[in-house]
Amino acid sequence: xxxxxxxxxxxLVMSDISKAFPGVQALDNANLVVADREIHGLVxxxxxxxxxxxxxxxxxxxxxxxxxxxxxxxxxxxxxxxxHERGVRFIHQELSLVPYFNVTESVFMAQEKQGxxxxxxRKMRRQAEDFLANILGAExxxxxxxxxxxxxxxxLVQIARALIDGQARLVVFDEPTAVLGAADINTLFGNIxxxxxxxxxxxxxxxxxxxxxxxxxxxTVFRNGVDxxxxxxxxxxxxxxxNVVSGAANGxxxxxxxxxxxxxxxxxxxxxxxxxxxxxxVLEVDGLSDGIRFVDASFSVRAxxxxxxxxxxxxxxxxxxxxxxxxxxxxxxxxxxxxxxIKLRSPAQxxxxxxxxxxxxxxxxxxxxxxxxxxxxxxxxxxMVSSKLGWxxxxxAAQRAxxxxxxxxxxxxxxxxxxxxLSGGNQQKVVLARWLTTDSKVFxxxxxxxxxDVGARSEIYALVAQLAAGGAGVLMSSNDLAxxxxxxxxxxxxxxxxxxxxxxxxxxxxxxxxxLTTGSALEGVEGVAS
Amino acid sequence: MTAVAPAPAPxxxxxxxxxxxxxxxxQVARRVLYFAISRGPLVVFAALLVYLSLESEFFLxxxxxxxxxxxxxxxxxxxxxxxxxxxxxxxxxxxxxxxISIPAAATMGVGLIADQLVGGTPLFWAYLLGAxxxxxVGVVNAFLVVYVKLTPLLxxxxxxxxxxxxxxxxxxxxxxxxxxxxxxxxxxxxxxxxLPIPALITLGTLVLVGGIAHRTRFGIRMQAVGGNRSxxxxxxxxxxxxxxxxxxxASFCGVIASIVLISRGSGISPGIEERLLVDMVLATxxxxxxxxxxxxxxxxxxxxxxxVKALGNGFQLIQVDLFQIGMIKGVLILVVVxxxxxxxxxxx
Numbered sequence: 001x002x003x004x005x006x007x008x009x010x011x012l013v014m015s016d017i018s019k020a021f022p023g024v025q026a027l028d029n030a031n032l033v034v035a036d037r038e039i040h041g042l043v044x045x046x047x048x049x050x051x052x053x054x055x056x057x058x059x060x061x062x063x064x065x066x067x068x069x070x071x072x073x074x075x076x077x078x079x080x081x082x083x084h085e086r087g088v089r090f091i092h093q094e095l096s097l098v099p100y101f102n103v104t105e106s107v108f109m110a111q112e113k114q115g116x117x118x119x120x121x122r123k124m125r126r127q128a129e130d131f132l133a134n135i136l137g138a139e140x141x142x143x144x145x146x147x148x149x150x151x152x153x154x155x156l157v158q159i160a161r162a163l164i165d166g167q168a169r170l171v172v173f174d175e176p177t178a179v180l181g182a183a184d185i186n187t188l189f190g191n192i193x194x195x196x197x198x199x200x201x202x203x204x205x206x207x208x209x210x211x212x213x214x215x216x217x218x219x220t221v222f223r224n225g226v227d228x229x230x231x232x233x234x235x236x237x238x239x240x241x242x243n244v245v246s247g248a249a250n251g252x253x254x255x256x257x258x259x260x261x262x263x264x265x266x267x268x269x270x271x272x273x274x275x276x277x278x279x280x281x282v283l284e285v286d287g288l289s290d291g292i293r294f295v296d297a298s299f300s301v302r303a304x305x306x307x308x309x310x311x312x313x314x315x316x317x318x319x320x321x322x323x324x325x326x327x328x329x330x331x332x333x334x335x336x337x338x339x340x341x342i343k344l345r346s347p348a349q350x351x352x353x354x355x356x357x358x359x360x361x362x363x364x365x366x367x368x369x370x371x372x373x374x375x376x377x378x379x380x381x382x383x384m385v386s387s388k389l390g391w392x393x394x395x396x397a398a399q400r401a402x403x404x405x406x407x408x409x410x411x412x413x414x415x416x417x418x419x420x421x422l423s424g425g426n427q428q429k430v431v432l433a434r435w436l437t438t439d440s441k442v443f444x445x446x447x448x449x450x451x452x453d454v455g456a457r458s459e460i461y462a463l464v465a466q467l468a469a470g471g472a473g474v475l476m477s478s479n480d481l482a483x484x485x486x487x488x489x490x491x492x493x494x495x496x497x498x499x500x501x502x503x504x505x506x507x508x509x510x511x512x513x514x515x516l517t518t519g520s521a522l523e524g525v526e527g528v529a530s
Numbered sequence: 531m532t533a534v535a536p537a538p539a540p541x542x543x544x545x546x547x548x549x550x551x552x553x554x555x556x557q558v559a560r561r562v563l564y565f566a567i568s569r570g571p572l573v574v575f576a577a578l579l580v581y582l583s584l585e586s587e588f589f590l591x592x593x594x595x596x597x598x599x600x601x602x603x604x605x606x607x608x609x610x611x612x613x614x615x616x617x618x619x620x621x622x623x624x625x626x627x628x629x630i631s632i633p634a635a636a637t638m639g640v641g642l643i644a645d646q647l648v649g650g651t652p653l654f655w656a657y658l659l660g661a662x663x664x665x666x667v668g669v670v671n672a673f674l675v676v677y678v679k680l681t682p683l684l685x686x687x688x689x690x691x692x693x694x695x696x697x698x699x700x701x702x703x704x705x706x707x708x709x710x711x712x713x714x715x716x717x718x719x720x721x722x723x724x725l726p727i728p729a730l731i732t733l734g735t736l737v738l739v740g741g742i743a744h745r746t747r748f749g750i751r752m753q754a755v756g757g758n759r760s761x762x763x764x765x766x767x768x769x770x771x772x773x774x775x776x777x778x779x780a781s782f783c784g785v786i787a788s789i790v791l792i793s794r795g796s797g798i799s800p801g802i803e804e805r806l807l808v809d810m811v812l813a814t815x816x817x818x819x820x821x822x823x824x825x826x827x828x829x830x831x832x833x834x835x836x837x838v839k840a841l842g843n844g845f846q847l848i849q850v851d852l853f854q855i856g857m858i859k860g861v862l863i864l865v866v867v868x869x870x871x872x873x874x875x876x877x878x
Contacts, residue, residue, distance in 0.1 A: 080766050081766055084766055090764070092764060096760060096765075097761055098754055098758045099757070100757060100823045100825050101753070105754075109751075109754050109761070109762070109765050110751060110754065110762070110765035110767050111765075112747040112750055114747055118741070118745040119745060119746065119747060119750065145823060161765075
């Protein structure tokens with residue numbers, strides 16, 4: 001472990017970094033130290049601050065406080081340009097490519113080579129092809145368009161773009177495997193190790209703990225904006241047989257340790273008591289696939305029950321929710337609401353079948369921000385405040401909205417407030433209010449507490465419990481595992497496009513659930529079986 | 531390098547690719563559909579050209595082709611400008627790159643030049659004044675879109691209306707005829723190396739503007755900004771500058787177009803900007819069907835302009851009513867735009 005602890009040879013030191021957003025302290029004197037020639041993992045639950053610190057490093061966010069050294073040189077002002085000049089490169093999670101550019105243009109985007117007569121197209125193409133073939137082991141024609149490549153190949157193009165100028169010293173991989181299949185992941189790991197061996201330091205951000213313990217030399221765990229610990233995972237060593245023995249040999253032990261550090265908190269009493277007396281099935285999903293993001297999803301939700309659906313980025317959870325609501329096409333499978341099979345082609349059909357959605361992106365999909373609370377509340381149920389001929393009864397609409405605002409404690413308690421000016425929690429209440437008085441049988445809540453402060457959260461939980469107690473079935477998709485445990489009766493866990501586990505939440509510990517979502521628990525099971 | 535520890539085999543693989551013969555058939559059907567839709571407009575245009583050449587012997591005569599090239603020059607030059615704006619802003623007509631003010635600005639320039647020439651201003655100064663006015667519109671567009679952050683459609687609609695109002699007021703909304711000006715006449719009637727001068731000016735625009743947009747570092751970056759703005763930003767580019775430059779380049783095309791327009795009309799006839807606008811937009815987006823990547827390009831726009839003009843010319847030769855030609859053009863716009871929308875949907 002000599003190489004990793006030596007403070008004189010650090011590729012990156014970020015110390016005492018603080019960053020606050022309105023209502024949230026995203027980073028609170030956080031530190032991240034990456035040694036030369038190491039693969040350094042960065043893990044933490046959603047909202048722990050890992051993407052924030054990466055964005056501070058990238059010059060996208062300006063830190064409120066703290067200092068950053070790259071290769072022992074302090075950077076006063078972090079801008080995308082200044083960190084790029086110091087050899088820091090980012091492989092972003094989303095494939096930041098132009099679909100109709102070819103491979104050469106993409107690799108050399110913003111770093112084109114100029115010849116005597118305009119662009120040195122042929123030279124760039126040769127370099128891009130050579131780099132992909134020799135360094136990344138992929139034979140790709142430089143003239144192929146990005147949209148004709150596989151996702152894995154697109155990832156390689158991204159990597160080639162970061163490294164082609166030969167100046168890279170520190171490369172940050174942000175969830176690189178979220179879009180990849182198993183074989184591609186192995187290839188990618190080979191590439192990352194090669195990079196490390198060639199003298200480049202790596203920061204590897206991932207939710208998959210099995211990946212962290214396999215590939216990383218050390219890992220820093222973030223929780224609530226603070227780095228709670230940095231653990232050595234051991235060095236790779238070549239054993240007598242010439243094979244590399246990595247730190248992953250005792251991976252599962254290490255994963256448990258990491259999970260404990262990630263979780264490290266109590267579930268508070270912000271959650272209402274479960275009063276589930278599940279009755280008949282109201283939502284039956286059978287063998288649903290979209291052929292791309294998820295396959296063979298089967299589960300049911302009964303009246304009076306709150307079922308959680310969780311899974312990290314790339315698990316297919318969001319796509320599944322979209323499909324259940326008719327926003328995304330499915331290739332296979334069936335869906336029934338209250339025993340009646342329905343073929344979903346649009347959200348309007350879902351609503352009329354008695355299935356309603358509280359969308360994850362409430363600002364874009366859930367609300368008309370420049371309309372009043374009353375208009376937003378009534379928009380889905382205008383027939384309740386209209387005459388038979390479709391004439392809008394303003395007074396009745398306002399009354400109904402006032403009642404709901406009162407009931408849900410939306411603040412300010414005025415139904416003529418423009419929704420844009422409400423806080424996140426109150427906006428979410430408005431979205432919920434819209435569906436409360438409908439006789440919907442199934443509520444799909446998609447990350448209902450994202451960006452909602454703690455006080456409003458517990459009120460939303462109470463509302464959700466109230467919905468279930470009123471006889472509705474609730475499917476709550478969430479990546480906040482404590483929330484899932486606190487409010488749900490059962491939880492479905494998705495990993496890489498499949499529902500891999502279904503558990504009762506009573507008696508399920510948070511670290512068990514973390515292990516399930518990160519795939520490490522299941523890996524253990526498979527390990528025993530093999 | 532082989533690792534002893536097992537690979538982090540995910541608990542279960544990614545969703546398998548679709549298999550089975552039914553899926554195969556579906557895939558083949560999809561490909562055929564994709565081809566039919568993406569190449570559909572070209573097939574329709576080609577069929578129309580064949581039909582016209584069969585109906586009229588004169589259609590493919592060199593004399594007529596020269597006339598088509600001469601007539602299509604202003605459209606081709608304006609469409610080159612629009613192509614640049616679309617490339618830098620993305621091909622979403624509502625929130626992406628669009629500049630509907632180029633024909634109006636060019637017409638305003640024509641009005642100014644004609645007015646000055648008739649009033650006795652020397653040639654150079656008259657053309658310079660016109661050029662500055664047109665470029666001014668480009669600068670205003672760039673400012674409105676990049677700094678004020680208006681959507682390009684609204685910003686250029688505003689400058690379109692303002693440009694038209696300004697020139698109609700300045701020339702009292704009447705026709706101004708420029709007679710006996712050698713330069714104007716030469717550009718209208720002259721040939722060089724067997725090609726009409728307007729066609730050569732088109733070629734020059736294609737080489738210059740197309741070269742900038744497709745063969746330079748600046749151009750490739752501009753396309754990156756239009757293709758994926760966040761990707762361009764992440765790569766360290768500042769999108770605003772490229773978008774601004776695209777509007778100014780477009781107004782530069784307006785300047786060149788004004789030189790051809792004043793000659794073709796021997797002055798100015800108020801209202802010519804309306805037909806120019808329709809043909810410019812049509813040519814630019816028809817041109818996308820010519821590009822191997824199915825995106826808007828400068829050469830595509832030039833080819834599109836010539837094709838659209840050839841069709842109009844052909845229909846006139848076989849004595850189709852002028853208003854009917856307008857109708858046919860409308861349908862063709864629909865075919866092209868619907869095709870690109872459907873191609874976008876199929877790709878998802």
